[in-house]
Amino acid sequence: MFTPADLLMIPGPTPLPEGVRQAMGLPAIGHRSPEFKAIMKRVLPALQWAFQTQHEVLLYTASGTGAMEAALVNTLNPGDKVLGLTCGVFSARWSEVARSLGLTVVEAAVPAGQPNLPEQLKARLDQETGEPFKAVMLIHSETSTGVLNPVEDLVNIIQDYGALSIVDTVTSLASSPCPVDAWGIDVAVSGSQKGFMIPPGLSFLSYSEKAWQAHQQVRHPGFYFNFAKTRKAQADFTTPYTPATHLIMALDVALAQMQAEGLDAVHARHVQNRNAVRAGVSALGLELLVPDDRYASLAATSVKPPAGISVADIRAGLKKAFGIVVADGQKDLKGQIFRIGHLGYVHPRDVFTTMAALEQVLGHLGHTVKGHAVEAAQQVYQTVPVACAL
Amino acid sequence: MFTPADLLMIPGPTPLPEGVRQAMGLPAIGHRSPEFKAIMKRVLPALQWAFQTQHEVLLYTASGTGAMEAALVNTLNPGDKVLGLTCGVFSARWSEVARSLGLTVVEAAVPAGQPNLPEQLKARLDQETGEPFKAVMLIHSETSTGVLNPVEDLVNIIQDYGALSIVDTVTSLASSPCPVDAWGIDVAVSGSQKGFMIPPGLSFLSYSEKAWQAHQQVRHPGFYFNFAKTRKAQADFTTPYTPATHLIMALDVALAQMQAEGLDAVHARHVQNRNAVRAGVSALGLELLVPDDRYASLAATSVKPPAGISVADIRAGLKKAFGIVVADGQKDLKGQIFRIGHLGYVHPRDVFTTMAALEQVLGHLGHTVKGHAVEAAQQVYQTVPVACAL
Numbered sequence: 001m002f003t004p005a006d007l008l009m010i011p012g013p014t015p016l017p018e019g020v021r022q023a024m025g026l027p028a029i030g031h032r033s034p035e036f037k038a039i040m041k042r043v044l045p046a047l048q049w050a051f052q053t054q055h056e057v058l059l060y061t062a063s064g065t066g067a068m069e070a071a072l073v074n075t076l077n078p079g080d081k082v083l084g085l086t087c088g089v090f091s092a093r094w095s096e097v098a099r100s101l102g103l104t105v106v107e108a109a110v111p112a113g114q115p116n117l118p119e120q121l122k123a124r125l126d127q128e129t130g131e132p133f134k135a136v137m138l139i140h141s142e143t144s145t146g147v148l149n150p151v152e153d154l155v156n157i158i159q160d161y162g163a164l165s166i167v168d169t170v171t172s173l174a175s176s177p178c179p180v181d182a183w184g185i186d187v188a189v190s191g192s193q194k195g196f197m198i199p200p201g202l203s204f205l206s207y208s209e210k211a212w213q214a215h216q217q218v219r220h221p222g223f224y225f226n227f228a229k230t231r232k233a234q235a236d237f238t239t240p241y242t243p244a245t246h247l248i249m250a251l252d253v254a255l256a257q258m259q260a261e262g263l264d265a266v267h268a269r270h271v272q273n274r275n276a277v278r279a280g281v282s283a284l285g286l287e288l289l290v291p292d293d294r295y296a297s298l299a300a301t302s303v304k305p306p307a308g309i310s311v312a313d314i315r316a317g318l319k320k321a322f323g324i325v326v327a328d329g330q331k332d333l334k335g336q337i338f339r340i341g342h343l344g345y346v347h348p349r350d351v352f353t354t355m356a357a358l359e360q361v362l363g364h365l366g367h368t369v370k371g372h373a374v375e376a377a378q379q380v381y382q383t384v385p386v387a388c389a390l
Numbered sequence: 391m392f393t394p395a396d397l398l399m400i401p402g403p404t405p406l407p408e409g410v411r412q413a414m415g416l417p418a419i420g421h422r423s424p425e426f427k428a429i430m431k432r433v434l435p436a437l438q439w440a441f442q443t444q445h446e447v448l449l450y451t452a453s454g455t456g457a458m459e460a461a462l463v464n465t466l467n468p469g470d471k472v473l474g475l476t477c478g479v480f481s482a483r484w485s486e487v488a489r490s491l492g493l494t495v496v497e498a499a500v501p502a503g504q505p506n507l508p509e510q511l512k513a514r515l516d517q518e519t520g521e522p523f524k525a526v527m528l529i530h531s532e533t534s535t536g537v538l539n540p541v542e543d544l545v546n547i548i549q550d551y552g553a554l555s556i557v558d559t560v561t562s563l564a565s566s567p568c569p570v571d572a573w574g575i576d577v578a579v580s581g582s583q584k585g586f587m588i589p590p591g592l593s594f595l596s597y598s599e600k601a602w603q604a605h606q607q608v609r610h611p612g613f614y615f616n617f618a619k620t621r622k623a624q625a626d627f628t629t630p631y632t633p634a635t636h637l638i639m640a641l642d643v644a645l646a647q648m649q650a651e652g653l654d655a656v657h658a659r660h661v662q663n664r665n666a667v668r669a670g671v672s673a674l675g676l677e678l679l680v681p682d683d684r685y686a687s688l689a690a691t692s693v694k695p696p697a698g699i700s701v702a703d704i705r706a707g708l709k710k711a712f713g714i715v716v717a718d719g720q721k722d723l724k725g726q727i728f729r730i731g732h733l734g735y736v737h738p739r740d741v742f743t744t745m746a747a748l749e750q751v752l753g754h755l756g757h758t759v760k761g762h763a764v765e766a767a768q769q770v771y772q773t774v775p776v777a778c779a780l
Contacts (some may be wrong), residue, residue: 005417013418013635024636025415027395028403028589030715061591062452062614065631069614078610102610193632199418201451201591201634220468220492222612224456241455242583244591244634245403246414325420 003323009354010327011143011171011300013193013200014344016250017257020198023250031245032238039252040237046255050196050263051188051206052179058205058230061244064170064191067203068097070225071166071187072137075214078102080134083124083163085116085154088144089330090168094137106133112145112333113289113302118153125161134214135164135186140172144330146290146302146339148176152183159184164214170194171299173204174258175270175343186211194299195266197257197345198250270298273342273351276377277301280355281340283371284362289337299343302329304336306367311338317361324357348381393713399744400717401533401561401690403583403590404734406640407647410588413640421635422628429642430627436645440586440653441578441596442569448595448620451634454560454581457593458487460615461556461577462527465604468492470524473514473553475506475544478534479720480558484527496523502535502723503679503692508543515551524604525554525576530562534720536680536692536729538566542573549574554604560584561689563594564648565660565733576601584689585656587647587735588640660688663732663741666767667691670745671730673761674752679727689733692719694726696757701728707751714747738771 008015016024029036047057060067076082079102084095086109098105108124110116116138125133136158140151151167158165164186172178173188174195180188185208192202207215207227215227223229224241233240258266274296278288281303289302305311311328315338318324327339340358342351355373363369398405406414419426437447450457466472469492474485476499488495498514500506506528515523526548530541541557548555554576562568563578564585570578576598583590597605597617605617613619614631623630648656664686668678671693679692695701701718705728708714717729732741745763753759 006419006423008418008420010420012632013420016418021415021417025411027411028398028406028583029396030398030400030403031590032717033396033715062456063632063634066452066456066614069612073612097613100611100613100616191632193418193635199634199636200421200632201637221490222459222463223487223490224452224459226490242402242453242581242590244453244589244637245583246589246636247591247634325423327420327422 005323007324007350007353009341009350010325011339011341011343012191014197014341015346016199017197017254017345019253019257020250023253024199024246026246026249029245029249031242036245037237039249043248043252043255044234044237046259047204049259050174050255051204053181053206055207056231056234058207058227059234059239059243060203060205060225060230061201062203063200064168064189064203065093065097066225067189067191067205068094068168069101070205071189072098072101072103073225074218074221074227075164075166075187075211076103076134077217077219079104081106081131082135082137083108083133085121085136085138086110087114087116087139087147087149088112088142090144090170091139091142094168098137113147115147115149115295116154118150118157121154122157125157133163135166137166139168140178141176141297141299143171143297143300143339144333146297146300148172148295148297151178151185155184164211171297171343174266176298177267180206184208192247192251195344196251197254198247201244202247202251270342272380273346273348274298274301276348276351276380277340277342277355279376279380280351280373281358283376284359284373285370300339300341302337302339305338306362309362309365309367311335313365314338314361317364318357321361322357324354351377395713397714397740397743399731399736399740400715401729401731401733402581404587404731405736406589407587407644407735409643409647410640413643414589414636416636416639419635419639421632426635427627429639433638433642433645434624434627436649437594440564440645440648441594443571443596445597446621446624448597448617449624449629449633450593450595450615450620451591452593453590454558454579454593455483455487456615457579457581457595458484458558459491460595461579462488462491462493463615464608464611464617465554465556465577465601466493466524467607467609469494471496471521472525472527473498473523475511475526475528476500477504477506477529477537477539478502478532480534480560481529481532484529484556484558488527503537505537505539505685506544508540508547511544512547515547523553525556527556529558530568531566531687531689533561533687533690533729534723536687536690538562538685538687541568541575545574554601561687561733564656566688567657570596574598582637582641585734586641587644588637591634592637592641660732662770663736663738664688664691666738666741666770667730667732667745669766669770670741670763671748673763673766674749675760690729690731692727692729695728696752699752699755699757701725703755704728704751707754708747711751712747714744741767
């Protein structure tokens, strides 16, 4: 049989729309040309639309981790005390980045599969003595576990406390509702290879007036990720340094596609796909790492393998027999869960085929299937037929 | 008439080989997949080949300016005293980056079109009193003017003095001879959209044992550009954070093309193209900003317009009539020079057509042509026929 390109059902990089691939393959373009400026004039307002913010969104040629460093190095000074809310591998990265910059870090972690809850945060902040936290760092969608944090409530508490809220929205922006201004998020960072449906290499950062004021107090904000330099260049629809031109041309295409779909429809599609995956794997008798729908990420779903069947065998079966890639667990969760991504350019037909393949692979590995995964997914799409009018 | 894609005769981004464009348009790939690791296993040794270094070359998803910041933030601490050798806009950036990081910067500048000379550097270092410089920052090919600095000699002096040599080789690597180990360069940084013939968004950094030792003394080396984290990941042919997958796939193609051509042949082609451009514009009676061939960049040639004819008109004529893009001068040199790039995927036939078009545009603008630009270029290629066997 022929081998199709892999279907990436991982929490990023996500599959690429055809138009994005075409843009990636275009000839070279000068980044100081009028043609490129015209692209920036479309891309920058469209990013504001996606972030639902009045401020411009800063655009970096770097992956999401670069924008995380940008968030901290531009708003805090070495020695500043910060609180890191950790619920998995990616949220833990906030504290790692902060330490590497000489910040004083306190970490508050919850067990894998659980969200950071507002009441816990409130209690943690109330008990803190001595110097107050200058910032609280947290994540919206933690794809190492599949948790969706209640960011709006968390940010409200941080706001009342008087600290900056610095939020990793890498896998939530453009998939989950995340209106950064309405929620009062001081700094939100996101990446290109997730809801934005283009390859990795770009990251995006929104900031509040309060974050901008904090930036004024920073002694050594660095150069490459510097807020002020980036903002100044973007006011003229350019970038301070050479940007990844082709990723921005691809982003132009992707944002136009998102705007044609509509932000609410993008979110509704992600809700449906997540619900369909959760219904499908549950129908197969598999256990979800995040049992509570309210805290289930719209980007990825973590599934525990049936007793006696290894994650490695499930992943290998899906990949070898069907060219479908799902992710392993990370660090302590390696081999304990597999993660099905349903983020970005993912359509119900990708969910159907993944559910059908998973059912078949599990059967082949000896798992007695308790229900029909595809049927369960169909029921979800039947209930709220957003992706296509049935 | 139809409009072809612009021919970019600027000092980067450079034209893209077909294979590079095809790689850019490939489907999504997981950056933790065996397929991507196989690409990294080819790319990383090929980068060492291009840099002519025994150490691994650190790969960043960022443009060259990001790697410049990486060079400084990983080897120096705030307050350290450094010397910046400036001969144009890009070399001046070293001092800007250094200041933004809290380093104490002394700048030694030469007029536009002149190189930083070894005897000047020696005298400058000898006269310095008080704390010695921890590092000297300089550029190899300064494309804002078209100067090629005598880096080997400069680095020798820096080595004798005992400081780190930190060199911007963005537009020299993979176009000019630059064996970083043989020359003893402590840190060299380069970018993807130059000699490496792919779109912007990646940068590369080589380091010496001495630079690595300096890294051990750095208090807050940061996270995204961290030497140790990058080196550790690359030892396993991966990256510490999500890389720009498609640019790396494109780099894989470009490096294979360079290896098939051979490094000496790549350099010889650039020498020929530069000589042909210099001969061509000289035949038209135009003055070169860098009169001395020994200090003429292999990446770009700066040309003064004839009296009474504006740079804007020359650029507009080339672009509108022929779809050929050459660069304006930057900052103080804006309108004073135009810059013809001959870097990366540039073939003698691109030089021929650029010379023919320039001759015609200048004639149209009223310049009395004193010779034939194409004929002069032909003579260069006749003398050393590297690009094709005549």
